[in-house]
Amino acid sequence: MARIISILVGLFFTVALLWSFGNGAYLAITEPAPATAEEEFHKHPKDVSFASDGPFGKFDRQQLQRGFQVYKEVCSACHSLRLVAFRDLQALGYSEPEVKAIAAGFQVPGIDPVTGEDALRPGMPTDYFPKPFANDVAARAANNNAIPPDLSLMTKARHDGSRYVYSLLTGYQAQPAELLKEFPDAKTPAGLHYNPYFANLNLAMAPPLSGEGQVSYEDGTKPTVDQMAKDIAAFLTWTAEPKLEKRKQTGWPVIGFLLFATVLGYMSYRTIWADKKKKKKV
Structure with a gap:
């Protein structure tokens, strides 16, 4: 009896789910939501x-x-x-002294060496x-x-x-x-x-x-x-x-290698199985 009840309950929820899905799809087609700004x-x-x-x-x-x-x-x-980080700016063509000057123009969180309390200090190249x-x-x-x-x-x-x-x-x-x-x-x-x-x-x-x-x-x-x-x-x-430039520069040799490896693999396949295919035909 319990098994029959559980089957009926499952069927009920399945039918309810299918009905709600079908009804929602019907309403979406016949009564589309108004456009927004x-x-x-x-x-x-x-x-x-x-x-x-x-x-x-x-x-x-x-x-x-x-x-x-x-x-x-x-x-x-x-x-x-x-x-x-400030030091990352060297990738833009800034020299090391220029990066140090740029970093020093920003105030970053630090610690007062005398009091040990939080304080601001001039930035360094290693700071973000x-x-x-x-x-x-x-x-x-x-x-x-x-x-x-x-x-x-x-x-x-x-x-x-x-x-x-x-x-x-x-x-x-x-x-x-x-x-x-x-x-x-x-x-x-x-x-x-x-x-x-x-x-x-x-x-x-x-x-x-x-x-x-x-x-x-x-x-x-x-x-x-x-x-x-x-x-x-x-x-x-x-x-x-x-790293966008490096990624692109690396990508082309990789694609070339994969193409070469594909051709080499196909040629190897043809060489290895050529004799066996001939024997089967004979």
């Missing part, structure tokens, strides 16, 4: 190219240095690079880039209750990351009239900023790149908003994948 007005990243793109792409060291300058003078006020805020509470208080994300892996954390960063930085604009006409309740709240390249269209970060001349490039490049956005996007591509 995010679905209608969210844009994919702009089509922009970088020197590191493609299977043979390489970093443009000068562009990376310009991008670092934008980070240091603009972005570092709110965003951290907790996975990048410090956080701009002491804690999350301070970060929220300074950024409209939003915590600025760490940028170390940003271009890997977002789809089409390099282009996403560039598009976001150059995508600030006024809300389109058609958006407010179609979705009256989607008006950007006070303190937020409309950007169609951001997932929910509104973000707490004000436009960080305000205009030409915000940064004075040491190589004489004209610092337009478009140029600064490309440079910082390229720099963040490097922070996320510092």
Whole structure:
């Protein structure tokens, strides 16, 4: 009797599950969910190219240095690079004395040798880039209750990351009239900023790149908003994948070896089994 009851209970739950699945599919087809402002007005990243793109792409060291300058003078006020050490900057073409000077320009957490208490000290090449805020509470208080994300892996954390960063930085604009006409309740709240390249269209970060001349490039490049956005996007591509060039350089010999090994294996197979196949036919 218990077995029959358990079978009936199992059948009941199976039928209920199939019915709910079928009913949900039917409702999704006959009564689709209304479109949202995010679905209608969210844009994919702009089509922009970088020197590191493609299977043979390489970093443009000068562009990376310009991008670092934008980070240091603009972005570092709110965003951290907790996975990048100052000594890593030598890969961008900076000399050891230059790296020491850059590190010394940052204050990092340390210990007072006299009192033993926590204190700030000038950075050293072995230190990592410090956080701009002491804690999350301070970060929220300074950024409209939003915590600025760490940028170390940003271009890997977002789809089409390099282009996403560039598009976001150059995508600030006024809300389109058609958006407010179609979705009256989607008006950007006070303190937020409309950007169609951001997932929910509104973000707490004000436009960080305000205009030409915000940064004075040491190589004489004209610092337009478009140029600064490309440079910082390229720099963040490097922070996320510092071994990108080496990976590509290693990949081609590996592919060549695998192709050679495949041909060699096939030829060996033909040589070893050729006589046996002939004997079978005989």
